[in-house]
Amino acid sequence: MIFKSSIKWAAFGGLILSLFSLFVHLLLAKYSSTDLVLYSALAGFSEDLNLNIQGRQVSGYKNLWKNVISLDALQPHANPRTEYSVPVEQNNGFIYAKVYGGFEKIRTTICDLVAISRLLNATLVIPEIQECTQSKGISSKFKSFSYLYDVDQFIDGLKNDINIISSLPPEFQKARKRKLFPIFRPKGSTSVSFYIKEVLPKLKKSKVIGFVIRGGSCLEAILPPSMAEYQRLRCRVAFHALQFRSEILALGQLMVKRLRVSGQHYIVFHPGLVRDTLAYHGCAQIFQDVHTELIQYRRKQMIKEGIIKEMDIDSHVRKANGSCPLMPEEVGLLLRAMGYPPNTRIYLAGSEMFGGQRVLIPLRAMFTNLVDCTSLCSKQELMSLVGPELDLPETHFQFPPTKTEKQLKEEWDKAGPRPRPLRPPPDRPIYQHEKEGWYGWVNEKEFEANPSLYELRMEAHRLLWAAVDYIVSVEADAFFPGFNNDGSGWPDFSSMIMGHRLYEMASARTYRPDRKYLVELLNSTKDSIYHPKRNWTLLIRAHLNKSMDEEGLRREFISSKPKSFLSHPIPECACTMVKRSNEAPFEGVDECPKWMVTDFKNKVQQNLREDNEVEEDNIDIMEGQSEQEDVRNGTIPSIEEDEEMDPND
Known part of the structure; x- marks a missing residue:
């Protein structure tokens, strides 16, 4: 009897310990999720020092990260270099635009719109990013342009180039809803002459025009040499004024x-x-x-x-x-x-x-x-x-109507050799990813379904992930x-x-x-x-x-440059610190102002001092090691440790 009682108490104690352990694990999962998520990426970084047995970096490794010295002379310089007038309040009218597409199309289009606004002497209304406005229930804190970019920085950074306002004046908003203003749908190859001959007269007449842009740009990439200031304006927009929001x-x-x-x-x-x-x-x-x-x-x-x-x-x-x-x-x-x-x-x-x-x-x-x-x-x-978002309404999946064997055979004969995904077994429930998106329509239909509310929201989220990737990449x-x-x-x-x-x-x-x-x-x-x-x-x-x-x-x-100016913004948006031969990429590049040359020389001297200090430290480490130690430790270089072919040599 006593033996049975002790077994019961032992079992009860084990149950209590199990519950306590489960409670502790739930607390850890709730309050330290950040550390747990980062472990997979950062734990492997702790020993990722690329050191050999002697405790120093392998030969040639530093050459993989060195800058290309032959291009050091090229420096960013997008400031105006000729007489450049400041915009005035009295101009030809207002330009508003709806911008469609992903992250790169949006960014390129905004730069083109600023250049067009100055070309037409018009006030630009903050462009409307449709990937955000089409998504239902996204955060009311960030909408349209402010979903990605800092509106105040955009307006302030271009105050010497064009006038920018957040929305149309009230007297024009009602007319816009009634579609009384002319609307243009320009393509990426649209020339400057089109805007001067076709768009400008209608702007002066109606005072407001609209653009609907889907192709990722609305102005040709290569402009005449006399319009180099407009190319530099594109650079000031893309690399200075168009800043992401603080978060x-x-x-x-x-x-x-x-x-x-x-x-x-x-x-x-x-x-x-x-x-x-x-x-x-x-x-x-x-x-x-x-x-x-x-x-x-x-x-x-x-x-x-x-x-x-x-x-x-x-x-x-x-x-x-x-x-x-x-x-x-x-x-x-x-x-x-x-x-x-x-x-x-x-x-x-x-x-x-x-x-x-x-x-x-x-x-x-x-x-x-x-x-x-x-x-x-x-x-x-x-x-x-x-930011805070509204919950999406639940989607009620309706099973497709059953088909006869004759209908199934006819569809199979018409389909041909198509690598369709297999349907789930009849005893298994159909999961959410099989109801929506590409899996569902490829499996059941001959045409692509319209994007669901969830997919529209994910398109808006992808803009944010692309913005973060942009920062890390630059x-x-x-x-x-x-x-x-x-x-x-x-x-x-x-x-x-x-x-x-x-x-x-x-x-x-x-x-x-x-x-x-x-x-x-x-x-x-x-x-x-x-x-x-x-x-x-x-x-x-x-x-x-x-x-x-x-x-x-x-x-x-x-x-690249004939397709997209921002992919190769030189020579218009660069200057050189030293005189170079008149060949690409230095062809047409102006010499930098004297104040930039002075700053550049100071920076070069500082970098040389830092490099010399690093080299002295490496020499001190290497002096304490002998060739016999290398043989004894068996440090035979592999193909990854070969002396690197340095582009600076």
């Missing part, structure tokens, strides 16, 4: 700080895997399963819209021409060939990743410290950008694009980052790869891609090193 800036700087913990460097990789761009170039066959069908469906839509003409295109031929992106696996091989060790910190930018996490598996296997905004920030930190020690300058004519994220880095610090390590040449090299060693010959590695290094200096800039000047 986005704070989180972006926090992420940069976390990436550089322990004084380490990081590289940003933007894959550029966007469905519209992939469909435009016909890159369907480089994917598998349903993703191929999604690209083909979008391509059919583009044919109906008159954007493209052909339907069936060989994706492998397009890939060989450099018209398809470098896949993450290929970029990983290129970075390893450059000498980046497996524990290099790589930040993955891009709010849209077509193909999902599956395409990143090989890259994650090669580089363990591959992170993005979701692994660097907690959910609370990311959602703080969104501040990065190195940047590698997977698909820049795609030739579609639409602004792309990678080209905008490369243009901003070129303007702000031309000597920063920004890779400008020639995809056609790299695909040839990758195909040449296809059978031994993970164990390439040394000659192949040297060819990769030589090309990527040259892509960061004058050779890469010359290629970008020819290919």
